[in-house]
Amino acid sequence: MAAKKKKVSYLNILKEGIITKNPTFIQLLGMCPTLAVTTTVANGIGMGLSATFVLICSNFFISVLRKFIPNKIRIASYIVIIAGFVSAVEMAIKAWLPDLASSLGLFIPLIVVNCIILARAEAFASKNAPLPSAVDGLACGIGFTLALTIISTVRELIGNGSIFGVDILGPNYSPALIIILPAGGFLVLGFLIALVQFIMSKLERRSE
Amino acid sequence: MLNLLVISINAILIENFVLVKFLGCCPFLGVSKKSETALGMGLAVVFTMTLASAMTWLFNEFVLKPFDLEYLQTIAFIAIIATLVQIIEMFLQKSIPSLYSALGIYLPLITTNCAVLGVALLNINNGYDFISSVVYGFSAGVGFLVAILLLSAIRERIAYSDIPKPFRGFPIVLIAAAILSISFMGFQGLKLPF
Numbered sequence: 001m002a003a004k005k006k007k008v009s010y011l012n013i014l015k016e017g018i019i020t021k022n023p024t025f026i027q028l029l030g031m032c033p034t035l036a037v038t039t040t041v042a043n044g045i046g047m048g049l050s051a052t053f054v055l056i057c058s059n060f061f062i063s064v065l066r067k068f069i070p071n072k073i074r075i076a077s078y079i080v081i082i083a084g085f086v087s088a089v090e091m092a093i094k095a096w097l098p099d100l101a102s103s104l105g106l107f108i109p110l111i112v113v114n115c116i117i118l119a120r121a122e123a124f125a126s127k128n129a130p131l132p133s134a135v136d137g138l139a140c141g142i143g144f145t146l147a148l149t150i151i152s153t154v155r156e157l158i159g160n161g162s163i164f165g166v167d168i169l170g171p172n173y174s175p176a177l178i179i180i181l182p183a184g185g186f187l188v189l190g191f192l193i194a195l196v197q198f199i200m201s202k203l204e205r206r207s208e
Numbered sequence: 209m210l211n212l213l214v215i216s217i218n219a220i221l222i223e224n225f226v227l228v229k230f231l232g233c234c235p236f237l238g239v240s241k242k243s244e245t246a247l248g249m250g251l252a253v254v255f256t257m258t259l260a261s262a263m264t265w266l267f268n269e270f271v272l273k274p275f276d277l278e279y280l281q282t283i284a285f286i287a288i289i290a291t292l293v294q295i296i297e298m299f300l301q302k303s304i305p306s307l308y309s310a311l312g313i314y315l316p317l318i319t320t321n322c323a324v325l326g327v328a329l330l331n332i333n334n335g336y337d338f339i340s341s342v343v344y345g346f347s348a349g350v351g352f353l354v355a356i357l358l359l360s361a362i363r364e365r366i367a368y369s370d371i372p373k374p375f376r377g378f379p380i381v382l383i384a385a386a387i388l389s390i391s392f393m394g395f396q397g398l399k400l401p402f
Binding site for chain 1: 227228229230231232233234237279280281282283286287290291294316317319320321322324325326329330333373374375376377378379380381382383385386387389390393
């Protein structure tokens with residue numbers, strides 16, 4: 001219905017999902033996995049990609065089924081659809097990437113309750129055609145993965161002196177452990193969002 | 209009994225769900241603007257988590273285990289939690305409308321509070337029995353309540369301070385949460401005398 005009224009611009013969807021409406025830095029959704037798994041870059045990317053897969057699939061299927069799902073029980077239906085894909089991802093990761101599975105642990109099944117996925121289902125997939133919805137899922141997934149990669153790079157570099165487990169800063173660097181500990185997650189994210197807001201305000205001023 | 213006490217102290221202080229385990233961060237950061245709403249949210253979470261722990265444990269023990277369906281845990285648990293939240297919502301709407309309107313959008317969002325699903329899954333992973341699961345669910349909820357109340361009190365104080373422009377809004381809240389988290393790290397040195 002909505003798709004008929006206006007033409008969808010895939011480029012615009014991609015731009016919104018990745019940059020201007022980045023789910024982590026701008027919309028501040030999905031904070032739990034963002035804070036919890038970004039202790040190493042590998043974990044961050046693994047989490048990002050798993051969530052991206054779930055986002056694409058769930059957005060596509062919810063959009064296909066959007067005319068059959070009664071309005072009153074839509075949230076519950078969305079969650080069951082999402083949970084199905086998450087279980088599939090969970091089994092796949094456990095089978096093929098046991099190391100990643102053990103380091104992400106509880107946070108793989110918890111992708112179900114990642115607010116980004118439900119927010120996209122509610123805000124986009126329930127109103128748009130399947131293909132744009134899948135693209136929207138991809139865009140938000142990339143945005144999320146990108147954010148996780150940035151946060152985890154900062155945290156691993158400062159907290160462990162390495163990236164991808166490879167020593168970067170050399171043996172003379174004494175790692176600031178606090179950054180890898182839970183408190184560091186809040187701290188790094190706080191400073192990164194402040195940086196994003198600073199850049200945004202600079203850009204706005206320039207465009208004026 | 210002592211065992212249960214250890215479980216609850218662990219869940220409330222030493223491994224606080226929000227500040228150490230990062231479960232339930234969204235409502236923690238989203239609903240903590242005012243103490244009153246934070247209190248309402250916290251109480252709703254305590255209630256939901258206790259009930260959800262009990263129901264998911266029973267479902268796992270008597271339905272999933274006998275039929276070897278444990279791989280369906282995630283789907284089954286989230287469906288139970290979603291139903292539970294729906295029932296609580298209808299109940300609040302009818303009997304405590306003031307709390308219902310104060311919680312607003314955040315009530316249905318308890319479904320997607322990862323602390324609730326997290327506690328259900330942790331109960332099973334830790335191999336708790338029924339009583340321990342309920343106690344763990346309740347204490348984890350209390351841990352959430354404590355954390356969100358502390359943060360909301362801090363936020364009410366910093367609301368009127370002169371904060372550098374880029375740090376306004378979420379960043380300063382995250383930094384306050386970081387300091388709160390550091391102080392909770394102190395509890396890790398807590399040696400329980402039994």
